[in-house]
Amino acid sequence: MALLVLGLAIFIAMHSIRAVAAPWREAQIERFGMPAWRGFFALFSLLGLFFIVRGYGLARRYPVPIWLPPSGMVHVTALLTAIAFVMIVAACIPGNHIKRALGQPFMCGVALWAFAHLLANGTLHAIVLFAALLVWALLKLRADRRRDREAGVVYAQGTLARDALVVVIGLIAWDLFAFWLHGMLIGVHPLG
Incomplete structure (x- = not known):
């Protein structure tokens, strides 16, 4: 630890x-x-x-168990991490409505990803990892938004084509990670 x-x-x-x-x-x-x-x-x-x-x-x-997540929580986590992947991709593709609405979609995505993993993991090491990343992401998000306000940053208007691109790339990336890379890199197959 x-x-x-x-x-x-x-x-x-x-x-x-x-x-x-x-x-x-x-x-x-x-x-x-x-x-x-x-x-x-x-x-x-x-x-x-x-x-x-x-x-x-x-x-x-x-592992040191702290709590036992309900069995269905893996599906909630899967949905939330899919949304988080879309947010993270939105940070990389200019001219989308998600970036304009959130301002800092990357940190929003990291925070949502960490929160989702807290829902599905009840061991001490998982709670330490995901809680630390969640708190850090929320504090960094707050600092980044303050910096943007002070600098007068205005994000570009989004287009539906860019929104569609963000969603498609985000969901493909999530699919690859959830069904293949997560098991290969982390040793856990969250969706079977």
Whole structure:
């Protein structure tokens, strides 16, 4: 569990620098240059992610049950994660109504994904992982929205064609992950 917590701390800290220490971040970029900053960011983000994955895998060997989710919760989680995938894709494709409505659809998607996984997982290590990511995503979402307001950011009008593209790509990505990659990468086949 310690490795999981360390990984979460590193990953969340790296992804929170802009929100909590923007002047320091800018000073480092000015001092070392953007390529060096991106390398530093990528290295520590990947290190945190490696520790999260490794720590989670180790913790799964000796699970500590906290609560038993109802059997049907897997279907609720599947629906919510499908919506989360669509939100995450909306962040990457400009000119869609979802991005205009949510402002920060990526962080909204991460928050929904984490919440959905909390519904279907009752072990201590799962609760630590998904609760930490949920709290981080909600705090980062709040900070990003405040930054957008202060900067006067206005997102482009959406089109139905872009909305359709977002939904199709999001659902295909969700399908591939839910039915194939989740089992291959995580060792759990959530939908059988």
